[in-house]
Amino acid sequence: MADSAQRTPETFDVIVVGAGNAAFTAALAARAEGVRVLVLEKATQKLRGGNTRFTGGLFRCTYNGIDDLMALIGANDDPSDVAVDPYTQEDFQHDIDRVTSGQADPALTHTLITRSYDTVRWMAALGVAWEFNRAVGPVRIAGSHKIKLARGGALRAKGEGVLLSSALFRLATEADIPVWYETQAQRILTAADGRVAGLAIRDPSGLRTVACNALVLASGGFQANPEMRTAYLGPSWSVVKVRGSRFNTGEMTRAALSIGAQSYGEWAGCHATPIDADAPAYGDLRLTDKTNRLSYPFSVMVNLDGERFVDEGEDFNLYTYARMGRDILQQRSATIFQVFDQQTVSLLETRYNTGTPIIADSLTELAARIEERYAALDFRRDAFQTTLEAYNAAVQDGSFDPDRKDGKRTRGLRPEKTNWATRLDQPPFYAYPVSLGITFTFGGLRINTEAAVVDHLDRPIPGLFATGEMTGGFFYRNYPGGSGLMRGAVFGRLAGTHAARWARGE
Ligand SMILES: Cc1cc2nc3c(=O)[nH]c(=O)nc-3n(C[C@H](O)[C@H](O)[C@H](O)COP(=O)(O)OP(=O)(O)OC[C@H]3O[C@@H](n4cnc5c(N)ncnc54)[C@H](O)[C@@H]3O)c2cc1C
Known part of the structure; x- marks a missing residue:
């Protein structure tokens, strides 16, 4: 594997910025077209892999039944x-x-959906291993x-994001x-006629340039950039925990x-979920x-x-978890x-095993124990007990x-609980302290159904393609679990193929 010691100032047909799922599906598709491809990763080798490495590996795709899934999974699972x-x-x-x-954009959504199964099958043929998502x-x-697996959520990459x-x-x-x-892309170079040049x-x-005929941007959202979070999501997002990589800071979206790329989607929106209050920054x-913390x-x-x-x-958590973080952020101290x-x-x-619950034999005692641990945050113990009663x-x-x-x-509460409302009457009681973590942002670049980045007149910018979390128009306010990896792969494959063909002059 090349590192900085082996770098040469040569021209590549296709450069891919980023080293997550979206980037590598693009790089592998481009390489399959026979062109020379380079991948740039801002992180160190140890911290490589972006948000993809943190994922549960869930890919939402269509299937007609277990046979379609077994065709992908083979001997990897029983x-x-x-x-x-x-689905x-x-x-x-x-x-x-x-x-x-x-x-959600109808044309992009149609492409995502209709190519989902074919894309995971293509990944299987490349050598990505799959298993059932029982988690x-x-x-x-x-x-x-x-057990019946979640509709649309039955498939995950074997060994989750790490593998x-x-x-x-x-x-x-x-x-x-x-x-x-350790190579950060900073600016896009263009020729006088507007095409991408490097x-x-x-x-x-230090600082230098590298030339290419086509560029695929796959460097993630801007969720790890406090300045952009504050500017686009709002001041309350300035200080929040980031669930994944700290390298996705939006500079190539800005570039x-x-x-002249067109911005698209819900720039004030993001995927944010309940997480352990003690999770790292x-x-x-x-x-x-x-x-x-999704139960x-x-x-x-x-x-x-x-x-x-x-x-x-x-609803089931896969349909509410991505927006639940926003509701938690609106609570005092986001706790x-x-x-x-x-x-x-x-x-x-x-996953709750990684946390430290507060346990007590009565609701009164539970309130007292929470107060002990959260005294500095002015926990209202009496109100807690009154609310539970x-x-x-x-x-x-x-x-x-x-x-x-x-x-x-x-019946009679505001808000009501409309499903799974059982009385809290069987001690011991458990209270898990929870905050929120931002996962990725929804706004980004506008692409067409060939993953080409378009300008303000919807015309492709010559030689520029994008995929994954840096693209907008797919998700608004919420998101069905597993669609992020699938979106990155469907449009990664398209971006790589079309970038290679562009680079070859087709
Ligand atoms: C904890 C967690 C669990 C998740 N689980 C799932 C799941 O099970 N299923 C699902 O669909 N989605 C899941 N997601 C959402 C997930 O983030 C995406 O679906 C997917 O991994 C995004 O892939 P990507 O390739 O677009 O971005 P990333 O994987 O984040 O890759 C971006 C890459 O770009 C690099 N980079 C950034 N800026 C630059 C630059 N200027 N120059 C060079 N390189 C740069 C980064 O270092 C990184 O390598 C999860 C996210 C988190 C955080």
Whole structure:
């Protein structure tokens, strides 16, 4: 694998900026066209791989049933304990439409959906290994030893983001694609006729330029840049925890805008989720996505003022988790508690094992213990207890079923809890302190269905392509889990193929 010692001032056909899933699908697709490809990674070799390395590896794609999944998974997993419902193109479209309130770009969405299965099959053929996703969203099938996997969420990269990332670096090495580490792309160089001609970069030797015929930008969102978060998401986002890489700071999005690229999508929007209140300021590669706290549909969530603030049971977590971070940010000190009792604590995702819950035998004692730990934040102990008692009194009879939207709800509260409302009456009680972490930003560059970056008249900027989290128009306010990696791969493959063809003069 190339590093800075092996750098030469030669011209590449295609340069790919970034070293995550979007970048490598582009680089591998371009290389398959027979052109010379270079990958630039701003991080050190040790910290390489962007957000992709932190992911749970979930890819949302269409499938007609278990056979379509086994065609990808092969001997990597045993299907005997799982069942799946088909996930059709109509299902995927419906999920995107409902979580984005119909705002997602129709043409880009159509491409994402219709190419999703074909793209994971292409990745399998390249050498990416797959397995079933049993970790997020499965439901038990009554009277059976099987679990039903989440609709559209049945597939993940084997070994999650960590192994996906190492597989992509390995495949790049095997395909003779050099990776230059500690190399930040800074500006896009253009010829007099407006076509892309290269990049200004900053590497361990200083500032210099590198020439290319086509450029694929795949350097992520701007979520790790406090200045851009403040400017676009709003002042309350200035200081928040970042769930993943600290290298995604938006400079190449700005560089593309400065040569006339069109901005697109919800620049004030982002994916942000409940995470452990004690999680570090940036993602920790030892924990990856294990700080998530997504079993809240079975909890009662209460803020430092002792108030509930959201319908915890509105939907399954895969359809609410990406916007739940914003609700938590609006609470004082962005700190809340998820409270469970013995009826629900057994339902917690195993990721809760990385946290330190506050445990007590009564709600009064629980309030006192939280107050001890959170005295500095002026926790309102009496209000906490009053709220939980009022919640218990408002819970309606009915049967609790964690595996479907059971309609077991409260009556008379604001907000109500509309599913999975069970009384907190089976001690010991558990309170998990939770904050939020930003995952990625929704606004970015406008691309067309060939992943070409377009200008203000919707014309492709000659030689410029983009994919992944730096593109806009896909997600608004919310996002169906697993669509980020899938979007990056579908448009990465398109970007790489079209960039290579452009570079060859086709
Ligand atoms: C904890 C966590 C869990 C997640 N789980 C999932 C999941 O299971 N499924 C899913 O679909 N999505 C998931 N996501 C969302 C995920 O971030 C994306 O879907 C996907 O990984 C983004 O890929 P990308 O290639 O666009 O960006 P990244 O993987 O972030 O890659 C960006 C790359 O660009 C590099 N870079 C940045 N600026 C420059 C520059 N100027 N010059 C050179 N290089 C630069 C970075 O170092 C990095 O290598 C998760 C995110 C997090 C943080």
